[in-house]
Amino acid sequence: MTLKNKNILLGVAGGIAAYKVVQVARDLTVAGAKVHVMMTPGATRFITPLTFQSLTRYPVHTEVWEYWTQEAQGHISLAREADLALIAPATADILAKLAHGFADDIITTVMLGLPPGVPVLVAPTMETHMYEHPATRQNLQTLVERGAQIIQPGYGNLASGAVGTGRMAEPAQLLAAVKLAFGKVEGDLRGKRLVITAGGTQENIDPVRYIGNRSSGQMGYALAEEALGRGAEVTLISGPVKLSPPYGAEFVGITSTRDLEQAVHAALEKPDAKADVLIMAAAVADFRPASPSEQKIKKDGSGQAPQIELVLNPDILAGLKGRAGLEGLLKVGFAAETEDLTHNAEKKLVSKDLDLIVANDAVTSIGQPDNEITLIERSGVITHLDRQPKTLVAGAILDKVVEILSKR
Template identity: 45%
Template sequence: MSNLAQKRILLGITGGIAAYKSIELIRLLSKAGAQVQVVLTDGAKAFVTEMTLQAVSGHPVRSALLDPNAEAGMGHIELAKWADLVVIAPASADFIARYAQGMANDLLTTLCLATESPVLIAPAMNQAMWKHPATQANSQLLHERGVMSVGPADGAQACGDIGPGRMSEPSDLYNAMDAHFSASRQEQDLLGQHWVITAGPTMEAIDPVRYISNHSSGKMGYALAAAANARGASVTLISGPVQLPSPQGVQVVPVKSADAMLAACVNAMTSQADVFIGAAAVADFKMKTVCDQKMKKQADSDELTLTLVKNPDIIATLAQQNRAKTMVGFAAETHNVLEYAKSKRERKGLDIIIANDVSRTDIGFNQDSNQVTVISANDTWTPDKAAKSDLAVQLVDFIQHHLSNLHSSQ
């Protein structure tokens, strides 16, 4: 039986071309046995009709805050109490801004302020609007208040732009909602904790079309983010370019370069985080000067010399600034794995380092499985080879045990 069976889902739809996807989401939820009631904003009516949504959901569609018939029984409060989960898909930049500022000037924002149930949003907008500092600040504020988020996805948009801003697919939202109700039955021993995790590769530009990067898929970092979130932690996942869906309930901050990743980490850790995990494969070097035009081959030479300089050491910088109570790093090595990992832990001032032998073709980069050795000041532990999702659960256990011991000794 689906975790969504008999669950009451209040689905808010805001204005945007992605509103059409919500019809498929309602169908999936209804097929799983969930009850769905729909609330439309005025902007959403330009893209989907109340009659269609009523036919798919089997319930009348609400859109007016001051509906005389519904408000005779304080209908907006009744709806807010009815829902087991409030989902906004798509969530426009305008809605995110109004919700973040506590406005209640339509039925949907009023419901979000009046409900005591969890809220999940699926952002959808033009890529420039999503990247705008105001939208990022509003999204971060909602995340800090416990609002879950899925997406946005990266790709081609209706306006012709390409970048992050597409609403996640209905199947991804369905899976996130199913995982939410599954996780709600799990032990929530990380409630109140803030974990910051980096994942994926960085991309260091050479010119407008070329860059330096590596083979990291981001799967390990994403699995760790999902495992920590499932146990109640508020998780900020700072991700290099990857082809992975955003983990349910996790605030994903997309970046490209090492400089951008460090800035995002500092921004996410303005107050001390409980745990930082540096799972990203950060490029060691970047161009001293990035060419503003595509570099051309020289007809009289078969060689090209690039001048590189060191990138910032993200995890060492954060450790020196005491940005987290527990600092965890990864050591991706091809030889002398344990020796190099131990040296790296001590040199960078880390509490825990996770050594990864990336010379093996059956684990590590771009693989679904991994095997690591976990090293702390007092312990060395090598769990069995496992799927990254299963290994992540074990690693979160180890890190939480370390954090609990830290608290008990203070």
């Protein structure tokens, strides 16, 4: 979801986490948004307005009557022109004021003047006991009932030295939350549910060793994040990787191919949440040891390597052919090949009954931050994309998914 030319109000209250919001302002600006920062008097004691002005290239608002002219009426114009409002950090004080309709500073005054339908995101941060206090919980509930989205605080070290819940969400999460909010309103996948698999599977040889692959999960995670930004509901099923799940995704962690098969079936067969698209971006092990050892396999002094019998793993996509309840499911597969790329991918497209297959070179794509792909549709249409970052590749793949969905 592009943020280009979106008018975003960034309300900064007086908490130590204000220093993190400097990065948020920069990230939003780099993404193309017009960021208008509002600061309470307490916030200016942690971060100077000049810092935000330097990053956003817009004046920072600290008083209700600043920048008032007949053409640009201060807080009224800010509210009227806003596409989204993000309050971060949202202290206990600002939460209480917002919940009870106060208008005694620039943030609360502007927020009262927001037109209906403007998304409001709130990122609380405070000491654990303040966060858990019944008054704060009630204030948060009041804001939710009015349509605000609460970006939940994290658990960890707090400014006081205590450990608990109350850390403001990280800047990357706040940026993702903003994209998610716009996607729900404007995205071309809003109302759709996608199940996406990512990472590699691992098949135990013994408690220490396993058969695996070099998949980093970057492609699947990029697809999940892009789909969320386009307004989709996303279930991300992932093997072990060093990536954090995208904000807003339902996450399911798996290890083996059989784990993955069970998780895919469970995600597709939810009675109250029909899946529209399945994208199998995970690098799945084709074989597994027939009888994994319960103890670590050691050298026996014979000079001979142990013999490990392998058996076939289930072909998850092929197993979905004709499965009851999955009529209309758009299925996307990946083909990582080392030879005859297009030919082998076309064979998989047919044998697995796919709507779209993404073909890429196994040697140059797995574990790398960029990718060169060929998209092959059921209709026979072939589209080649030159090497580019996987974030851009994800956008191109989902563009094709949207195109296919629109023809149904």
